[in-house]
Amino acid sequence: MKYFVTIIACFLFLNFAGKAQINLVLNPSFERYSNCPDNDDEAKYCLHWMSLDSNWSPPDWAHNLEGVPDYCNICSSSFEVSVPHSSRYYHYPHSGGGMMQLYMFYDQSDTGGYVRDYLQGHLSQTLTHARKYLVTFYTTLEQSGAYAVNNIGAYLDNGSIDTTSHPAWTQTQYTPQIFDTGVINDTLNWVKIQDTFVANGTEKLITIGNFTDLAHIHAIPIHDTTGISSFVGGLRTLYLIDDVSVIDCESQPKINRDTLIYSGDTILLGTNETPLPYKWYISGSTTMIDSNVGGIRVHPTTTTIYAVDQNLCYGKQTFYSRVRVWPDTEMAVTKLSEAQIKFYPNPTAGSVTIEGAKGNQINVYDVVGREVLAGLIAGDKEIIHLEQIVRGVYVVQIVDPVTGLRLVRQVVRE
Numbered sequence: 284m285k286y287f288v289t290i291i292a293c294f295l296f297l298n299f300a301g302k303a304q305i306n307l308v309l310n311p312s313f314e315r316y317s318n319c320p321d322n323d324d325e326a327k328y329c330l331h332w333m334s335l336d337s338n339w340s341p342p343d344w345a346h347n348l349e350g351v352p353d354y355c356n357i358c359s360s361s362f363e364v365s366v367p368h369s370s371r372y373y374h375y376p377h378s379g380g381g382m383m384q385l386y387m388f389y390d391q392s393d394t395g396g397y398v399r400d401y402l403q404g405h406l407s408q409t410l411t412h413a414r415k416y417l418v419t420f421y422t423t424l425e426q427s428g429a430y431a432v433n434n435i436g437a438y439l440d441n442g443s444i445d446t447t448s449h450p451a452w453t454q455t456q457y458t459p460q461i462f463d464t465g466v467i468n469d470t471l472n473w474v475k476i477q478d479t480f481v482a483n484g485t486e487k488l489i490t491i492g493n494f495t496d497l498a499h500i501h502a503i504p505i506h507d508t509t510g511i512s513s514f515v516g517g518l519r520t521l522y523l524i525d526d527v528s529v530i531d532c533e534s535q536p537k538i539n540r541d542t543l544i545y546s547g548d549t550i551l552l553g554t555n556e557t558p559l560p561y562k563w564y565i566s567g568s569t570t571m572i573d574s575n576v577g578g579i580r581v582h583p584t585t586t587t588i589y590a591v592d593q594n595l596c597y598g599k600q601t602f603y604s605r606v607r608v609w610p611d612t613e614m615a616v617t618k619l620s621e622a623q624i625k626f627y628p629n630p631t632a633g634s635v636t637i638e639g640a641k642g643n644q645i646n647v648y649d650v651v652g653r654e655v656l657a658g659l660i661a662g663d664k665e666i667i668h669l670e671q672i673v674r675g676v677y678v679v680q681i682v683d684p685v686t687g688l689r690l691v692r693q694v695v696r697e
Contacts, residue, residue, distance in 0.1 A: 305537060305577060306528045306556050307406045307416075308489060313381030313525065319358040324351040326383060331405045335450035335490070350451025352402045353384040355523070371427040377473045377525035378557055378575070384425070387493040388432045388502055390518040399453050401492040403444075406529060410439070412484025417596050418461045419477040419558065420491060420527040424470045428520040430502040434495040435476060435522065436462025439486040439529070455496045462494075466501055473525065479532065479596050491524055526558040526575075532596035536561060537577065538604045543687045544583075545608070552589055552604050553578025562592040566603060583608055623690075624681060630695035633670040637681070638663065644682045647694075649675065669696050 309331035318328040327333045334351040357366040357380035366382070367375045376382040389398035410416060418439070424431055436459030438444065444457055460480035467474050493500070502520070538553045553561075556577035563572040563579045566588040573579050581589065589604045625638040637645070640660045645667070647656040655672055660681070669677075674696050682689040 304407050304556065305534050305554070305559060306530055307408060307410070308527045308529050309405045309407055311527045312376070312379045312557055313354065313356070313383060314379045316354070316356065316358075316381070320354040320356055320364045321359060321361045323353045323363050325354045325364070326352040326402060329354045329356075329381065329383070332383070333403050335401045335403055335445060335454075337403070339450075350398070350400060350449075352400045352524075354381070355384055356381045371521060372425040372470075372523065374423060374425070374523055376523075377421045379525075382523050382525040383491075384521055384523055385492060386519060387435055387522045388430050388500065388520040390430065390502065398451050399492055401450065401454060401490050402524060403488055403490045404527060406439075406487050406489065408487075409441075410482035410484060410486040410529075411531075413481060415479050415481050415532040415596055417477065417479050417530045417532055417560075418489070418528070419475060419530075419560070421473040421475055421525050421558075422467060422522050423473050424468055424505075425521045425523060426470050428470075428505060428522070429518050430520040431466050431468035431505050432493060432503075432520060433464055433466045433501045434462050434499075435467060435493050436460075436491070437476075437527075438490045438492075438494065439480070439482070440488060440490070441485040442488045444488075444490055453496055454490075454492070454494050457490075457494055459494050466503055467522070468503065468505060489527065489529060491527065528558050530559070530595065534595065535600075536591050536593055536602050538591060538602060540603065541605050541607070543607045543682075543684065545687070545689075546584070549580050549582045550606065551578050551580050552606070553591070560594045562594075564590045564592070566590045581606060626679070626692055626694075629692075630697045631669065632697050633668065635667045635669060635679075635694060637665050637667065640665070640681050642684070644684055646680045646682075648678045648680070669694075672696060 310329065313329050313332065315330045316328050317330060320328055327339065336350065339351055353364050355364040355366055355369065359365045362370050364384070366380060367373055383402050385400040385402055386398060418437055420437060422435055438457050438459040445454060461476065461478045463476045536553055542550060544550045554577040558575045559577040561577060562574045564570065565572065583606050586605065586607045589606065591602050593600050593602065624640045627636055629635065637660060641663045643660050645658060645660055646654060648654055655677070677694050677696060679692045679694050680689060
């Protein structure tokens with residue numbers, strides 16, 4: 284049985300451990316949205332992201348508003364924000380199908396060069412006082428840009444950064460904790476901006492942009508020699524942004540150190556989170572399986588040990604995960620019988636009671652194989668709360684971690 288596992292929610296019940304997020308940035312690669320973008324100034328359509336003016340919601344008639352980033356996605360048919368080719372750039376996202384477009388510099392004398400875009404995103408939790416965090420994002424200069432500039436950075440705070448007046452003006456009163464002093468002039472490759480900082484314990488938002496005034500910014504005039512862009516940018520400079528992460532320096536990979544599967548199965552080691560500073564190998568091999576992802580899907584035919592290198596604030600650490608293969612799939616499925624385990628009510632309007640499964644692992648999947656709940660059944664009679672998941676049909680798998688025997692049932696959430 285092949286599971287394409289994506290963590291879409293974490294739900295807790297008594298003695299049930301949920302899965303924590305390693306990258307604290309919500310929707311870090313701009314994949315999820317409320318509406319597919321169809322023009323400029325639609326950053327707010329990307330879930331958990333917005334401009335500094337958090338009340339701004341783009342109406343049909345108002346576009347090209349200064350200070351509001353543009354949401355670019357492969358779903359769009361608009362030549363302004365389409366992927367990979369728009370009027371301003373030809374570029375694929377660093378990962379996935381979404382990315383953001385920001386003014387990082389605007390040599391406009393009548394505004395004093397103040398016009399900038401600032402992209403603000405939510406963290407899944409407030410940062411911890413005196414804890415060190417690794418902040419990373421990727422950027423590339425658009426072919427339509429008039430200048431290449433330095434000091435592109437990220438500022439983390441409690442949300443008090445100006446959200447009401449002049450959101451397009453250069454926010455020079457704030458000093459970003461993370462920024463690159465080098466001039467970024469690469470229009471073909473994504474450039475990683477990364478550094479660490481120590482939190483004061485109030486940070487719950489991240490804002491990306493250029494916070495440097497005209498007197499201190501280094502802007503180099505450029506010219507599009509590729510012929511890709513059809514946009515006459517004048518004095519404007521735009522950059523693309525993708526794959527934003529804020530990670531606790533003490534974090535460790537969310538992998539099972541010893542996992543049992545059945546012959547023929549595919550399993551996800553780790554999580555589906557991206558981007559994460561990981562490199563995956565088969566232990567003893569120098570051939571990398573994948574990188575920049577929190578997990579890999581593997582299909583071993585024999586017991587195999589996998590290694591993941593994590594490169595965070597204190598250098599590289601290596602962690603190992605052994606996948607043991609249970610050879611007899613049919614026998615394993617039938618031996619954990621329904622007579623042994625009681626599962627009711629089904630259908631359910633909310634909670635489900637499980638009896639006779641103490642010490643077993645439980646996983647709940649939606650109809651496309653995405654995992655919505657996982658943990659260990661602690662008692663002889665356990666109540667699982669499903670009130671917070673959407674109505675529909677789900678697959679419940681109960682596995683004995685010692686013998687590898689399992690029971691698979693469907694449950695209907697009404």
